Amino acid sequence: MQQLNRWPSWVILGIGLLVLPFLIKDFRVFQLSLMIVYAIALLGLNILTGYGGQISLGHGAFYAMGGYCAAILMDRFGLPYMATIPLAAGLCFLAGIFMGFPALRLGGHYLALATFALALAMPQLLKFKHFESLTGGVQGIILMKPTPPFEFSFLDQPLSEDRWLYFVVLAVAVIMFALARNLLNGRIGRAIVAVRDQPIAAGALGVNLAFTKTITFGISAAFTGVAGALGTITVAFVAPDSFNVFLSISFLVGVVVGGLASIPGAIFGAAFIQFVPNIADQISKSAPWAVYGVFLIALMYLAPNGIMGIINRRRRGL
Amino acid sequence: MEAFWLQVLSGVTNGGIYAAVGLALVMIYQSTHHINFAQGEMATFATYIAWALLQLGLPYWLAFGATLLIAFAGGVAIQRLILRPVEKAPVLTNVIVFIGLLVIFNAVSGMLFDHTIKVFPSPFPKEGFLVTKFFSGHQLGASFVTLAVLLCIFAFLRFTPIGLAMRAAALNPDSARLVGIKVSWMLAIGWGFAAAVGAVAGMMVAPIVFLDPNMMSGILLYGFAAALLGGIDNPWGSVVGGLIVGVLENLLGAYVIGTELKLTVALVLIVAILTVKPDGLFGKKVVTRV
C-alpha cells in the first residue's frame, strides 16, 4: 500500500514500460507482449485459486475460448480486433458461471479433476466437425496481424506492428490489473476471501456463498478469456493444438511461482512461464524440460509462497 | 451382439489399466493426502528400468521384482530428499513440486532411452485355458495382477500396524506424532509403495500400448478420473471407477456419440456423477468441525 504513495517510482516504471519497446528488437517486443498476455491470464486464475481458494486445472480452456471467440469474430464476422476483447470477456464470464455450478458441489481434488476435464475436452470440441465452419476444425484460423493506425517514430525506431500490439496489450493489462485491484479490495473481493477462509462464518454474516463462488469463477474466466483474445491477436493464429493440457498446468505453475493471492505476482509468474523454458533450452539441449523441472522445484524450496512471498517478507523486514 | 461384448470387454481391459494407475494415486493419497501428478511419469521411468534389465538378459520375473525394489527405494528417496523440504508448505506448493518431478522424469526418460517406441514383453502366455477371442492372455494376466495388488494394498492398510500408522499419519499428523508414530517415515514408505504400485501398472500397461516416454500421459488423466470417481480414499473405489470409465468411454464412442466426441462426453458424465456424489461413489464423507 505504501508503494502507491511513492509515486515517482511508478512514474519511472511507467516511462520505462513505454520506452522499452523502442530499445529492443521487434522479436523481443513480441515475447514481452506474450508475457503480459500470460500475466493477465494468471491474474484471472489467481482470482479463483489464490483469492477464492478453488483450484482450477482447466484455465487453458477459458484461454482457448477467449482466443477462438476473438478469432471467429475477426475472421468470420469481420469485427475489429479491439471489439473482440470485451466480447471474449463476456463469453468467458458466462462460461465461467456455467462451470461454477458444479464447482459449488465439488471441492479440492474433485474440482481439480472437473476443471482438468474441461481443459482436456476443449481441443476435442474445437475440432468437432459440426463446428468446423466456425472454428476451422483441425486447421485452425489464420488471422491478419493488426497494423498500427498511425506512423510514429521514437529513438530512430518505427512503430512496428509488434510495438503497436505491445502498447495495446499493455493498455488492456493496465485496465485489467486496475479492475482486479478495485474488485479485490472491495466488497466482492472481501467476500471471496471470506468464503475461502471461513465459509460457514461468512455465510452466517450474510455472504451469499453460492453467488460469491459462482461469480468468482465467472470473473476469473473472464480475465483469462481476455488474455486468450489478446494472445490470439498477437500470434495471429489459433488451432486446437495451441491449447493443450500443458497450458493449463503452466498457468497453475505461473500462479504459484508468482505468489498466490497477489496481483503483482502474476507478472513474475508470467515471466517464469514465458522465459524459463527458453533459458532451460539454452542450458541443456538434450533434456531442457528436466532443467525446467529443477528450476521449478528449487524455486519452491526457496519461495514456497511464490516470488511475492519473498518480496513481502523482505518488505515486512523479516 | 458380439461387438457389444467386445467393446465392453475392451473397456474392462482399459479400465483395468486406469484402475492400476488409480490405485497408485490412492496409495499416495492415503499416506500423504496429496495427489501425485508425477505418478504416470514415475511409472514410465520404472518400466524403462525394467526394460533395461530385460535387455541385459534377466529373466522376466527377476527383472519385475528388481524393478519393484528399485521403484520402492526410489519412491522413498524422492520423499526424503525432494518432498520433505516442502512437507509443511501449502498444498499448491507441493503440487508444483509434483509437476516439476513430472517434467523431470519425462525428460530424463526421453534422454536416456530415446523416443522410439519399444516393445515390452508380456509374461503371460498367448494361448491358454481361459484365452478366447474376447480376452488375450495378457489382458487376463494383467487383470489378475491388478487385483492381487489391490488385495495386498487393502490388506496392508487395513490389517497391519504399519498400515494403520500410515493412515493415521496422513489423517492427523500431529496426533500421530503424539502417539509416537514417525510421521515423516510413514510418508516415505507411502511413497515407496505408491512408486512400486506405479511400476506394476507401467509393466502391465506397456505390452499393450508400447513403451515410450509419453506412454502414461494419456492414461494418467483416466487414472485420476478412476481414483476420484471411486473416491480418492478407497482402493476398491478406484478399481470400480476405472472399470466404469473404461467401459463408459468405449460404449459412448461406439454407440452413442461417435469417437470424435467420446472423451468430452465421458468427462461430462464423470463430472455429472461427481456432482451428485461429491466425494466419489464410495468415498468417505469428510466432515469438518467449524
Added chain:
Amino acid sequence: MTMNSKRRDITQAIAAVAIGVGMAGASPAALAQKQYGPGATDQEIKIGNIMPYSGPASAYGAIGKAAAGYYQMINDQGGVNGRKINFVSLDDGYSPPKTLEQARKLVEQDNVLALVTTLGTPTNSAIHKYMNQRKVPHLFIATGATKWGDPKGYPWTMGFQPSYQPEAKIYVQHILETKPNAKIGILYQNDDYGKDYLKGFEDGLGDKAKSMIVAKVSYEVTDPTIDSQIVQLKASGADTFFNITTPKFAAMAIKKAAETGWKPTHYLNSVSNSAGAVMNPAGAENGIGIITGLYWKELDDPEFAADKAMTDYLAFMKKYLPQADTKDVNYLYGYSNAMAVAEVLKRCGDNLTRENVMKQAASLKDFNIPTLLPGINLTTGADDFFPIERMQPARWDGKRWVRFGKVLGR
C-alpha cells in the same frame, strides 16, 4: 557486417572490370560476386529448424537429430563450398504459438538464411504466413499436408515428401482396380494429418464414397489405446481397412486387428510404415499382407543390402548417432532431407541469398537422393513445389516390405 559490405564493394569493382574485359567467353558463374543474405558468410551458412523434441510428438525429434548429424558429417568433410553449416534446431513441443516464437527468434535474432525441415502441420501453419511475409525460405517441411505446395500463394514455402491426398488416391486406385465392391473401414487420427488423408481418400472415391465406406472412426493422440476403434471397425463388416495412424497407434492397430481375428485388406499410410518403429513392434507376422506406399529404400530389403546408399547411411548412424535405432525411418528421413538441403545450398554457390536459395530449391530436376527408391527423384519447378511425388506400392511379407507393380504418381 561492415567487413562483408567492404569486401562486396571491392569484389563488385573487380567484377565490373572483369566483365568489361572478358565479356566474350567468360561463364557467368565464374564472374558472379559473392552475395550473402542473412546467416551466410565466407565461413558458415546458418540455417534454422524447429522440431518437437518434447511433448506428444517427441518421437519425430529423431528427424532433427539425424539432420544435425548429417550436417556435422558434411562439416567434417569440409563443408558446403568450403563453408560450415551451422544448424540451429529449437524445440516447440508441438505447440503452434511456441513454433511462431521460435521461428521469429531464428529469423529475427539468429538471422538464419532459411528454415528447413520444420515438422508438423499445425505448427507449420502457424508460421506459414510469417515466413512468406518475411520472405524467408521455408524449405522441405517435414509433413505431407497438401497445402505446402502452393507457389502462387506462398512462394517461400516448399514441401518435401509425397503429400497425403495424392497418396490416398493411389490406394483408392488400387482398391477400385482389385476390389471394386470393397466395404471400407477407416481409422484416422483426429487432426490435420488424419483429415488430409481422409479428404484425399474420399475425394478419390468420389460418388462411391458413400456406398463403399462403411465405417469411419477417429482417435485422439491422447487416447491410451485404440482397441475400441478396431472392435468397432471389425463389427462394421468392413473387409478393407485404410489405416491413417501415426506409428505408435499403427502398431497398436495392427496388433489388435490380428488379436481380434480381423483380416481385412489393409492399407497403411506411409507415415507409419517403418519396419523398426511399427511393423516389428506390432508383431511381424501380424502385418502380413499390409499394403503401403514406399519411397525410401528399406534396410531389410535384400536388393539393397549391399547398396552404397544404405551402407553409407548405416556407417553414418554408427559414427554420429550410435545409440539410435537405425530401423526407425525417422532417422533415414532426417538424413535424406538434410541431403536435399545441402544440395540446394551447394547449388547456390557463392550466391547465398534467400532469393537464390528459393530459386535453386525450385529448379531441381530429377535430383536423386540415393536413399530414395529407384524411379523416385526430387523434381521441382516454378509451379511445382512438391519435390517427391512418386511412390512404390509394397506389401509386407512377415519379414520386410516387398515391392510390387510400378512406381506411381506424377
